[in-house]
Amino acid sequence: MAATTKEELELMLTERAQSLTRQARLAAAVFSQYSQEQVDAIVKAMTTCAIDNAPRLAKMAHEETRMGVTEDKVLKNLVASEFLYAQIKDKRTVGVIKELPELNMVEVAEPIGVILGLAPVTNPTSTVIFKSICCAKTRNSIIFSPHLMAAESSNLAAKLLYEAAVAAGAPKGFISWVDKSSRLRRLSEILFSHPEVDLIFATGGTQMVKAAYSSGKPALGVGAGNTPVYVHKSCNVPSAAMEIIISKTFDNGTECPSEQTLIIDREVADELIEEFRRCGCYICNEEEVEKVADAVIDARTGGMNYRLVGQPANLILEQSGIKVDRHIKMILCPLKGELRQHRLAVEKLMPVLGYVLVDSVEEGINRSLDINYGGGTGHTAGIFSEDDAVIERFADAINAGRIIVNSPSSIGGLGGVYNHLNTTLSFGCGTGGGNITTDNVGIKNLINYKRVPRRKNYLISFQTTKNIYSNPGSIEHLKSLKCKNAFIITSRSASRRGHLSMVTENLPAGCHSDAFTDIGTEPDFSTIQKAVQAMRFSKPDAIIALGGGSVLDAAKIIRLFYDYPELDVKELAVNFLDFHHRMVEFPQVMKTQLVAIPTTSGTGSEVTPFAVLKDGYRKVSMIDECMLPDVAIIDAQFTKSLPRDITSDTAFDALTHALESLVSTFSSDYTDGLALEALRLIFEALPATLKNPSSILFRHKLHNAATLAGMAIGNASVGVNHALAHALGARFNIPHGRANAVFLMSTIEYNSQIPSKFVSIPCYPLWVADRKYARAAQFVGLKEEAVADAGPYAGYILALRRAVYDLGRLAGQPLSVGELGIPLEEYMAALPELVETAFNDMSVRSNPRYTLAPEVVELFKGAYAPRERP
Amino acid sequence: MINNEMRVRILGQLDRGVDEIDKMLISGDGPLEIDFSACTFVAVDGLEWLEELMLRADSAKRSVHFVNVPPVIYKVFKISHIESLMRACGGVSSNKSSKGPVC
Ligand SMILES: [Fe+2]
Numbered sequence: 001m002a003a004t005t006k007e008e009l010e011l012m013l014t015e016r017a018q019s020l021t022r023q024a025r026l027a028a029a030v031f032s033q034y035s036q037e038q039v040d041a042i043v044k045a046m047t048t049c050a051i052d053n054a055p056r057l058a059k060m061a062h063e064e065t066r067m068g069v070t071e072d073k074v075l076k077n078l079v080a081s082e083f084l085y086a087q088i089k090d091k092r093t094v095g096v097i098k099e100l101p102e103l104n105m106v107e108v109a110e111p112i113g114v115i116l117g118l119a120p121v122t123n124p125t126s127t128v129i130f131k132s133i134c135c136a137k138t139r140n141s142i143i144f145s146p147h148l149m150a151a152e153s154s155n156l157a158a159k160l161l162y163e164a165a166v167a168a169g170a171p172k173g174f175i176s177w178v179d180k181s182s183r184l185r186r187l188s189e190i191l192f193s194h195p196e197v198d199l200i201f202a203t204g205g206t207q208m209v210k211a212a213y214s215s216g217k218p219a220l221g222v223g224a225g226n227t228p229v230y231v232h233k234s235c236n237v238p239s240a241a242m243e244i245i246i247s248k249t250f251d252n253g254t255e256c257p258s259e260q261t262l263i264i265d266r267e268v269a270d271e272l273i274e275e276f277r278r279c280g281c282y283i284c285n286e287e288e289v290e291k292v293a294d295a296v297i298d299a300r301t302g303g304m305n306y307r308l309v310g311q312p313a314n315l316i317l318e319q320s321g322i323k324v325d326r327h328i329k330m331i332l333c334p335l336k337g338e339l340r341q342h343r344l345a346v347e348k349l350m351p352v353l354g355y356v357l358v359d360s361v362e363e364g365i366n367r368s369l370d371i372n373y374g375g376g377t378g379h380t381a382g383i384f385s386e387d388d389a390v391i392e393r394f395a396d397a398i399n400a401g402r403i404i405v406n407s408p409s410s411i412g413g414l415g416g417v418y419n420h421l422n423t424t425l426s427f428g429c430g431t432g433g434g435n436i437t438t439d440n441v442g443i444k445n446l447i448n449y450k451r452v453p454r455r456k457n458y459l460i461s462f463q464t465t466k467n468i469y470s471n472p473g474s475i476e477h478l479k480s481l482k483c484k485n486a487f488i489i490t491s492r493s494a495s496r497r498g499h500l501s502m503v504t505e506n507l508p509a510g511c512h513s514d515a516f517t518d519i520g521t522e523p524d525f526s527t528i529q530k531a532v533q534a535m536r537f538s539k540p541d542a543i544i545a546l547g548g549g550s551v552l553d554a555a556k557i558i559r560l561f562y563d564y565p566e567l568d569v570k571e572l573a574v575n576f577l578d579f580h581h582r583m584v585e586f587p588q589v590m591k592t593q594l595v596a597i598p599t600t601s602g603t604g605s606e607v608t609p610f611a612v613l614k615d616g617y618r619k620v621s622m623i624d625e626c627m628l629p630d631v632a633i634i635d636a637q638f639t640k641s642l643p644r645d646i647t648s649d650t651a652f653d654a655l656t657h658a659l660e661s662l663v664s665t666f667s668s669d670y671t672d673g674l675a676l677e678a679l680r681l682i683f684e685a686l687p688a689t690l691k692n693p694s695s696i697l698f699r700h701k702l703h704n705a706a707t708l709a710g711m712a713i714g715n716a717s718v719g720v721n722h723a724l725a726h727a728l729g730a731r732f733n734i735p736h737g738r739a740n741a742v743f744l745m746s747t748i749e750y751n752s753q754i755p756s757k758f759v760s761i762p763c764y765p766l767w768v769a770d771r772k773y774a775r776a777a778q779f780v781g782l783k784e785e786a787v788a789d790a791g792p793y794a795g796y797i798l799a800l801r802r803a804v805y806d807l808g809r810l811a812g813q814p815l816s817v818g819e820l821g822i823p824l825e826e827y828m829a830a831l832p833e834l835v836e837t838a839f840n841d842m843s844v845r846s847n848p849r850y851t852l853a854p855e856v857v858e859l860f861k862g863a864y865a866p867r868e869r870p
Numbered sequence: 871m872i873n874n875e876m877r878v879r880i881l882g883q884l885d886r887g888v889d890e891i892d893k894m895l896i897s898g899d900g901p902l903e904i905d906f907s908a909c910t911f912v913a914v915d916g917l918e919w920l921e922e923l924m925l926r927a928d929s930a931k932r933s934v935h936f937v938n939v940p941p942v943i944y945k946v947f948k949i950s951h952i953e954s955l956m957r958a959c960g961g962v963s964s965n966k967s968s969k970g971p972v973c
Contacts, residue, residue, distance in 0.1 A: 030913055
């Protein structure tokens, strides 16, 4: 039925669009089932067909469009088939297409679906061949919208390849085309915005590409070109002349990457121009340049005259009113005056080439940029040079997706013939040309990539102090230390209590020693600097740290700055979320050996990579393997005179270490074993030590417990209890272990409840804090308590909390903030500050329950009232 | 046939219409269940035939159900955007006027 009214015509076109897209849609659906082998067989059959028909299609395209050169169109058809095939035949486009074992990830291909492909008048058959084969390889359907002036040849190419593909098993209807008619353009417009079209693959005039981009659909378009080619004096001049002629005359200049303006070093200009003349090019004089510009440039638009696109040089000369009686390959026009305003400094898809002379590389690049930015940004540029440095400078400056070196820019840009660029008929220009890619667009751009990342192989490692001597009397080991000059870092009280002489008496024979005894309870950086200064005089080869946690921590930092004076304390103390991804870089090797001799049984600093330093009003933590001491001497003779309160405070620090490292998100089988044994020893040895303070056996067990728990936190870190204790300790000047003890009853209960928010850490795939507390209770030998209507672990968790409570009461250890004697009003007034400090403490990051700010408030509040036995 | 319900299995490739199923549609009046568990491939002609079958079933007021559809085949139905096939698979209507998520 012939349509009569405008509405009827529109309806008819809409129905036609519906039928085309539906056919393509079903084919795309069916294509999704094809294997790589099936696809490859289809691609092979299509390529063979394209090669067989290359001359026929080239001839037809030339006859239909009256553009270009048949022989060159044959070559383009072969590039689009044979060369393309060579590049893609072994590429995987179905299923898993890439394995990235180092990232534990694979890429799986998902077809795009239905593609609307535009074919330009300049490359009507090669573009169709190229896009058809690419679509088959990627299991997509394509509907071709040809250029009206080239529709017969474009559509024949599509039909031939489609028939070959279907014969090889391709789905019915996977290639289709809009027939040539006066309604072709309107039908294409309808297709542009048709809901069943998934992607527009646009190659063609600027208008079409713009229409594609404004359709609102994903589009692969290409920008306009204006290729500058810099001829540097270092190049092989005759060869450059020949390559440029090959390129610019290729298909009579219809290839958009072809040369538009040459920028020639003056030193080689005469030789080059003479070579062009000798090879059959016409060099215009100034007057002729104007004539050529009149013919070649459309005065209305300032762009090229489309009637001369792809026409032979002789015809263009004739149209310009320039008479010649011989065959001319190409017309060269010197562009005098301001280049940016020259009429011929634009894209001319015909054998007309502008040129300018320059006197330096700088000027050469700048003039090239004038052309590049004069309508060809992101497209193509070329350079002839034997100087790699010049090529690099040029490539760095020019904004082009392809910068072709020492070869024809047109055929070079196509890829695969002169270089290893991907073969294409569609040149991505990046954002410079309003495109999403600078690729030589091809199969790579016609796949949806599905990335399938497996979980990271999370690195679990274990580090601790290399040599640990742990029996009472092990201070004697110092005698065998390989050192000539020891520097002892300690506190005043240590020297008072005779500990310093116990060390000096056990130094190796002939070993000189100096001592720095000024480490207070909270050393700051000025103390560190003083100690380092003293060491510069003394020049020791070993540092012996003797004291409690503060002394040991200070000694770690002193050694770091003694060995590496250039380090910056502020840079080393940057916070981090994950140890493995932190920014800070510590030295790999330490030069001076560090021996740690703890005189309390608490921090475990002798085996941890941590050190805390006071920095003004805040405390900074430094953490690195390089901070680990080389030797730890765990000799209970140093703790036998510890007062009862310090014994208990420090034991409760160790107890907190054991409990927190056990449930930490970074805990491992290695740290669990240490934490459990530390717990068992504390429950056994603390009551016994308090009963018999001078019993070296129980002191020894307690000392070991602290070191074992130190190894556990050194690798698994601590948790929310420490965050609360750090804040409270800093604000109210409470010793660390005592501050820990007042929160323990609260945090065990808090962490044993199903978290209101789980922690997102790859190494913690399952929340197990409740069962780990239960395991601790069992390991310590506690009996399950009767708890009604509670989870499977509740009885053991209650037993553990009672045991901690009983131990605290036995030791006289305050178990709540109120029991510390801090007035409630003062405490509540400090609450906002306490909450903020605790919330920002790094310790919460390894807590098994994601610690929300309101929960921190509740933990602080809940820890005030005097404790009752749970 | 059980309780007036007709069951049929598609074996191997569905690359054209299946006469037997066409006949079952004409002959019976109860629900028709098509089992895809042994279907290995659906071609364009097979897809078109399924769509037609659903149209004919609609006009004959017979319900047709697809069962045991392998994921590869189910994805073909999904990509094809043929609503009647999704209905036969028990999916909700993807009618654009309907509210909420669509298939
Ligand atoms: Fe601690």
